[in-house]
Structure formats: structure tokens, C-alpha cells
Amino acid sequence: MTTLVWDYLEEYENERADILDAVETVFSSGRLVLGDSVRGFEEEFAAYHGAGHCVGVDNGTNAITLALQALGVGPGDEVVTVSNTAAPTVVAIDSAGATPVFVDVDPDTYLMDTAQVAAVLTPRTRCLLPVHLYGQCVDLAPLERLAAAHDLLIVEDCAQAHGARHDGRLAGTTGAAAAFSFYPTKVLGAYGDGGAVLTSSDEADRALRRLRYYGMEERYYVVGTSGHNSRLDEVQAEILRRKLRRLDGYVAGRRAVARRYEEGLADTGLVLPRTAPGNEHVYYVYTVRHPRRDDIIEALKKYDIELNISYPWPVHTMTGFAHLGYRAGSLPVTEELAGQIFSLPMYPALAPDVQDKVIGAVRDVLAGL
Structure with a gap:
């Protein structure tokens, strides 16, 4: 499945x-x-x-x-x-x-x-x-x-x-x-x-x-x-x-998934989400980063794991906003991130065994790069 x-x-x-x-x-x-x-x-x-x-x-x-x-x-x-x-x-x-x-974004938090x-x-x-x-x-x-x-x-x-x-x-x-x-x-x-x-x-x-x-x-x-x-x-x-009425519970569930990912992927070379000082993160998505992002996504297909890229095209590079006059290289951090970031499965009802499946598959793929 x-x-x-x-x-x-x-x-x-x-x-x-x-x-x-x-x-x-x-x-x-x-x-x-x-x-x-x-x-x-x-x-x-x-x-x-x-x-x-x-x-x-x-x-x-x-x-x-x-x-x-x-x-x-x-x-x-x-x-x-x-x-x-x-x-x-x-x-x-x-x-x-x-x-x-x-304006560009912070390279650690992407904000x-x-x-x-x-x-x-x-x-x-x-x-x-x-x-x-x-x-x-x-x-x-x-x-x-x-x-x-x-x-x-x-x-x-x-x-x-x-x-x-x-x-x-x-x-x-x-x-x-x-x-x-x-x-x-x-x-x-x-x-x-x-x-x-x-x-x-x-x-x-x-x-x-x-x-x-x-x-x-x-x-x-x-x-x-x-x-x-x-x-x-x-x-x-x-x-x-x-x-x-259940929002705080949803947030707690997302944080639990994030902790499990952090524990399971901490030593893999994958850049994991970094929480800015003073922040209480709710993990709408669990966005990670790797220079061989596309290879990782392709390799994970054989494990039947769906990933997401948020976002593959910076808005200023889209043809619909060409009239704003931004050129390639004008927002270097944003543009670099677009080629490296991707998101792992994340929602409160994500079962522990499925989380383990994701962690195991990502570790296997990274070890084989």
C-alpha cells in the first residue's frame, strides 16, 4: 500500500x-x-x-x-x-x-x-x-x-x-x-x-x-x-x-511524528527542520533538505512512499510573474532551496509502523547514494 x-x-x-x-x-x-x-x-x-x-x-x-x-x-x-x-x-x-x-529567506528556517x-x-x-x-x-x-x-x-x-x-x-x-x-x-x-x-x-x-x-x-x-x-x-x-476543539490535539500529534522522524533520521546527512528561537512549531509539513533530492524521491518510489516538494518553483521564477522583473539569482537562498527541499509524510493519524517504514526506507536510500 x-x-x-x-x-x-x-x-x-x-x-x-x-x-x-x-x-x-x-x-x-x-x-x-x-x-x-x-x-x-x-x-x-x-x-x-x-x-x-x-x-x-x-x-x-x-x-x-x-x-x-x-x-x-x-x-x-x-x-x-x-x-x-x-x-x-x-x-x-x-x-x-x-x-x-x-526578499530572500533564512537558509536554516526557510522563513x-x-x-x-x-x-x-x-x-x-x-x-x-x-x-x-x-x-x-x-x-x-x-x-x-x-x-x-x-x-x-x-x-x-x-x-x-x-x-x-x-x-x-x-x-x-x-x-x-x-x-x-x-x-x-x-x-x-x-x-x-x-x-x-x-x-x-x-x-x-x-x-x-x-x-x-x-x-x-x-x-x-x-x-x-x-x-x-x-x-x-x-x-x-x-x-x-x-x-x-481538537486543534491542540492535532498539533500534539504532529509534534510526536516530528520527534520520531528527528530521532530516526538525525545521523543520516539529511537536513532536518530547524525551529527558530522562540518558536513552537506545529509541523504543517515536515520539510527536509538534501542536494540529491531528486535521486532520493526516485529511489523511494520502489518503497511505495509518496513525497512532496514544497515548493519546486520559486514564485519569482514563474512565467505568470515574469512582469515583476526578477532574474535568476536574485533570490539565491530561495532558488537553492527549490532544488533540495522535500517533505515526508506528515499528519496526526500517521501510524507509528508507517513512520518506521518511512524512516527505514529513507535511511536505506541515503545509505545507497
Whole structure:
């Protein structure tokens, strides 16, 4: 049987009764769109983070786009972020009409190198958009200082960092807004698409609620022309409410898998994940590094083990972003990582015997290189 990099079926079997009860709760409620389940999830997700507001939206990409628009970031503005991320981070900036500006990443943690941000600021810079990648947080203190000095906004991309902390502070609780994805693979995943924005601004909260609902404040009456149809689905919201209660358990499960990998692969020459000082990693993915990555992936196929590369193409090298003018070599760490990183199977329900299978196969392959 193939070992998948991610699989929900065992988790579903364990939680089946609760998931199906969530569906029944919505279907029997008489309200299928923006009802009690969305409101309940928004309140509970905000409370988990100690945030003033949560606005549920249809996916994580639109969570970023709407967050930027709600804060007034758009055409003519520059948003500083990274190229070592999922393309939707940058697609969302582009969808808001703003221009992405990239800085390189730290070679040990693969997170935004905040020391490089000051050098790319221009009079057009409006927002800093750090990506809490792979399950751990960017240290936002340097960005907070820059934001205060230059009157900039911080919008956090928390799609991969549900429950992660830096110096005790949860991801998503520092900036003017924070965007979350609930795509099924996430640490807190729905059974379909979903997203949310956290903010402590009453004004941003009102703007987000308009933006996700065609620009309307009242039914059929459009207040702003930048509206979308970006509502979080009631069924997904009710499922997320149930799963939110188990989020800390999911995180504990991921950390247990990570410890087992670390113990089993520590002496192999594989570069294992490094947790930045002050961080509490949640291991959305378990990303490792080796200069012969492609050979390793090919060799592991005979063991029926599926691996993932997150991400094989830096965003600035994609033809869809050629208009930004970045050349090969402009972000050397990001570009080097793209040829070496890959992710081992990681999810809380990954059985110990399957973890041992992965460890054994990786050790065998590395020994034969």
C-alpha cells in the first residue's frame, strides 16, 4: 500500500460520527448560507486567538486578498513578501491590485529574512506580508519596528501555522490582519475549501463582511464596488467548529511524528527542520533538505512512499510573474532551496509502523547514494 504524504481517511474514521453530525446540524437548521455555524465558528476562532474579530471566507487565497482590500491596500501599493511560498500568497496580492516585492529567506528556517526588508522599502511600500511557513512563525518584532517607523501595515499569512506560537504569541495575533486557510491538508482543515481573516479593527471587520458579500451591508444594496462572493460555507464552518476543539490535539500529534522522524533520521546527512528561537512549531509539513533530492524521491518510489516538494518553483521564477522583473539569482537562498527541499509524510493519524517504514526506507536510500 502506498504511503501518502497526507491522508484524511483514518482521521475521518475516528471522527466520523462528529463530522456527520455537523452535516446533519446544518442540513436540519433551515439556514444553509451565513447562518449560526459560520457565526459560531467566527466567534470561537476569534476567541481561541484572543482576537477582536474573525470573518469566515471561502478560501485562504481570498482571505489574503480581502484582508488587503479591507485595509486599503491596492493598485499603486507594494507588498513585501517572500517567493518561497505557495503561489496563492502572491496571486492574492496581485488580485488585490498591489505589486509583490520579494526578499530572500533564512537558509536554516526557510522563513522570511527580516533583515533584508528595510532595503526593499520604497515610497510605494504599504504592507509587509510575512508567511508563517511549514508550521512555524516569522519573528515579527523586526517587522513591527519597520512598520511603526514607516507607517506600514502587517498582514500575516497563517495558512500553514494554525496553533503555532512565537514567544508565546499565536500566529495571526500581531498584524493588522491575518489570513488563514482551512484547505483539507491544513493543521486545522475542513472537508473542502475555507478560509478566515482575523483582525482587531472594527473598521476592517465591517469592510471584510461587505467584501465577502458582494460589497453589501444590507441585502441587495451594494455599498462598495470591490465586492466578492467569498462566503465561508455553513457545512465547512460547522465541521471546523468541531475540529477547532481538537486543534491542540492535532498539533500534539504532529509534534510526536516530528520527534520520531528527528530521532530516526538525525545521523543520516539529511537536513532536518530547524525551529527558530522562540518558536513552537506545529509541523504543517515536515520539510527536509538534501542536494540529491531528486535521486532520493526516485529511489523511494520502489518503497511505495509518496513525497512532496514544497515548493519546486520559486514564485519569482514563474512565467505568470515574469512582469515583476526578477532574474535568476536574485533570490539565491530561495532558488537553492527549490532544488533540495522535500517533505515526508506528515499528519496526526500517521501510524507509528508507517513512520518506521518511512524512516527505514529513507535511511536505506541515503545509505545507497
